[in-house]
Amino acid sequence: MTSPVPRRPTQTVAEFARYLRTETTGGLILLAATAIALIWANSPIGDVYRTIRDFELGPELFHLNLTIGEWAKDGLLAIFFFVVGLELKRELVVGELSKIKQAALPIVGAIGGMLIPAALALSIAWGEPGIDKAWAIPVATDIAFALGVLALTGSNLPSSARVFLLSLAVVDDLGAIIVIAVLFTASFDLVAGAIALVALALYAFLQHKRVRTPWLYVPLALITWIAVHSAGIHATIAGVALGLLTRVHADKDEEHAPAVRLEHRLQPWSAGFAVPVFALFAAGIEVSGESMTEVFTTKLPLAIMAGLLAGKLLGIFGFSFLAVKLRIADKPKDVQWRDIAALSVLGGVGFTVSLLITELSLDGEATELAKAAVLLASAAASLLAAAMLIRRSKAHAHEGTD
Template structure:
């Protein structure tokens, strides 16, 4: 009888490293590390080198493809992050929590409240300020990787329904952010390029329907879609979302995994270890000193972003959840109390990736720098406050299990 073949040590180590990258804790820590490096670098004597690298342009001149390295990270690498978000959203809508309206009701209502209240707060605080016509969207976003990473580290004893709730509302939140990006930041619409994008997406959907699996077709088609969407004047990350939503999520008889799950399994480590951290490296590198910190708390627009994320997200998420339960439109997740939901609502204020992206799209110059400083401060406060409450709740749930 022959012994089963063992994979070489290097191959096993690589497989373990990839599995490690797939964990939510790892993704959050890498993201945090990249942001910390950016802040240290941008506030060091080497800050000129940081800005030179970020602003260095690459790519051909045609089809608006000559972009700075920072823009390639924002428009190109983040398309991978949004592709995975599209896959998660499609899975949730078809076979996940959002496929049943009773289970979907609470995270959907919570997510809507967590977008509307911060936006209204931002408009109330900074109404009439130059740039607020688009900057009100900055505090409406929640960072999936960062929020789930904090939950994984500090809330291991919480019921699994808590993670499902946070993931579901973050997915709906991302959908809202995608819609806002598409509506607010589409400029100089090119009808021919948009038609090419529609044809490419239709071909992708047809290939999925025909169960074609070869990457040699899908990779060039995805690149064509990205270029067409970018050239159409729509933010290029929308291409990633659209492709994700068109990917098949139900497995066929005899098929071990559907394409959406296979792609998420393969690409998520690249998103967690490369795409999002590189974006954070070039987006979070802002000058922070006593003057800029004072400006955040004394200038209407960054203050609106800060309060929108810290206060608006918490009030919107928890308030909408309480209203939905009180009206019997939804039910609390099984085993999850109101204090647990309060902790999760605090984590909603971790805007980070998408909030930084919208800051870059909505504003420029010093206004963008101050808004991003507000996003970083709000995300730090929300993650620390959420972690503190989650640690307390973690002990309570742990004692119950004992």
């Protein structure tokens, strides 16, 4: 009896390259949507933008009378988080995070990249209204933007550096998911929660029985989403749960496992439509000299910017360095500490999930100031990281020619 053929390194790199190319395109679309939102919200027809964003749509049944902006936040982002769930499941079962020694470095780095920004934000804005939940805003890293910047500026970096960033971002997303589930569940409807659990159990059962028809899975996914939303848990958690229950091992008669097929099909919709539409309605803040002054003189937005810019660098790099020195993890031989430093700065691109947590944790003027802080810090982190990555890419290219 022959043993199964192990996954070849070239297959892993090729699959990762495909992911990078998709996220690069998605990152550019996301950037365009953000620019459109800012220009539109501050134009003479800014009232039209706010009217559309705040227009209610949907039945009151199951609390589905949401605004357009809320549909983008609760509905479309569920697709994004479903793709994240698929990626997380695949990485944990058959990918880089399935190997303890290789997974240790990005896991420890991601933990540091969550703890230090949160601690820094709390220390700066302690006592400020809303900081009891807003400390979570700088915890997140945006996969689309981070991988997009890396693909555009770090073409000569070793593949292990790119795998480190992807693994780190996946673990970071898991942390953000836990924060959203725990921190923003104010009340819980037991009946709706029970329906959600039954729907998820049925989804897992159908996966186990190798049922493949979308005619069952699509209605089941909608039922799960509605039940989770009605239960009082943020609806994006439904996407994550469904992704984690999807099968990642292909059968003999399958070219790809369901998780891989669904990721390939939904990734373009997530990166090219769901996330940009969310950004369109989340990033439209009103910019003025007075508001920009407040961003740089008010503790809460300063705490967010410090968390994303300084906290991510100190947390990811510091924890990674300690993990290697304490022999908890191994640093890839072809990756230098300057590469890790550049990737740590890139971790400060919070954007999508940071904007989501901002909307969940704050209201009124504080929301606008926090969003401005997220956008400014993410832009600064991406530009600084891009400059560092270009320099590191040139250094690796030079080493390759020696």
